[in-house]
């Protein structure tokens with residue numbers, strides 16, 4: 001092992017604690033132990049442990065208290081709970097509150113070793129992702145745009161090229177995928193960063209005013225034009241103009257826009273004086289412009305002029321691995337804005353967010369996080385805080401309520417049913433691809449295959 005891995009064992013039973021300590025030490029870990037909840041919390045506050053193995057029932061505190069405190073003090077630490085009494089409900093509750101896994105007494109040492117190494121594997125993956133993201137951001141400084149997925153890496157790579165050029169860019173993507181955010185980042189990381197960035201939402205301005213908004217007018221050009229007014233193009237001179245929702249631009253203005261872009265000059269409405277323009281154009285749309293061209297509602301020549309460099313932003317459902325980072329980012333941002341202590345999110349709640357389809361993309365996620373924070377006083381967002389619509393009918397919660405009554409307190413049968421239900425959901429969301437389903441479940445593929453085999457035999 002290249003780095004010492006620190007594990008904290010919490011158990012009030014002396015012989016059990018010593019056995020666990022010896023076992024984990026023999027597996028090469030540095031092990032510290034505590035006999036009470038209070039002394040354990042003291043240790044957690046003073047040192048960093050990658051993994052904590054804690055008994056669920058301690059004389060002074062419950063394992064759930066420990067779990068909640070660990071999530072506040074050291075959110076990256078994984079907690080494995082040990083349950084002696086056949087309390088399925090508490091074990092399941094611990095999982096729901098974010099425990100990595102649970103094991104039952106008498107402890108199967110081989111099983112424990114496997115669970116510990118899986119917890120470490122997961123941690124490693126998360127920190128590698130963090131590292132990659134930091135590297136990426138350091139290089140391009142698009143630090144407010146979150147994403148480590150392959151799809152977003154392609155976007156960042158393209159952006160890093162675009163900032164060096166002056167060509168027109170057409171940003172496409174569904175609503176809420178970050179088109180405006182990206183357009184601003186392109187401007188503020190480019191050579192025109194000290195010049196104006198002027199955004200015009202073509203769909204928000206009444207058609208009758210749009211021409212004068214874009215190109216300006218002179219006094220008396222039309223009723224109500226009481227004085228000369230420069231248009232957005234002139235205001236953006238030497239900087240960037242961002243033409244948002246470009247697909248809604250009426251045809252007669254498309255013709256005028258094309259002329260302005262071709263000739264690099266503009267005439268205010270009602271004037272025949274031209275003003276030279278040096279403006280970089282970034283436009284954005286969530287409509288299919290190519291199709292609009294085919295239908296004759298968008299000019300083909302203008303389309304090509306705007307679309308010199310296409311930049312497509314993938315929908316959030318196609319970059320599931322970004323959800324954990326976006327969630328953390330928005331939790332931090334929102335708590336900071338509200339002057340609250342930073343919030344975290346339980347693993348269970350996060351998994352639900354990862355499985356949701358996000359029709360409103362990143363904007364929907366951002367709004368949801370804000371709403372969840374406003375509606376709770378807790379510092380950990382749990383499954384209970386996630387709206388029913390997002391949890392969906394197939395939540396683990398529901399699997400539980402269906403399962404528990406049928407099996408009473410039979411721990412093994414209950415857990416098997418829950419496992420089966422979660423595996424089925426993951427396989428469905430992953431379109432049957434086991435490796436992807438395993439990733440959704442936070443386990444590796446071999447473990448998933450073993451679990452499927454075992455569950456089949458038990459059936």
Ligand SMILES: Nc1ncnc2c1ncn2[C@@H]1O[C@H](COP(=O)(O)OP(=O)(O)OP(=O)(O)O)[C@@H](O)[C@H]1O
Nearest residue numbers: 144145146174175176177178179180181286362363
């Ligand atoms: N990758 C991202 N990282 C961080 N924040 C993001 C990201 N993508 C989008 N956002 C945030 O989500 C919200 C929506 O983004 P934005 O307004 O840029 O989307 P849009 O594609 O322009 O949407 P629309 O088509 O509806 O106008 C913003 O608050 C933005 O800051």
Ligand SMILES: [Mg+2]
Nearest residue numbers: 176179180244
């Ligand atoms: Mg927008």
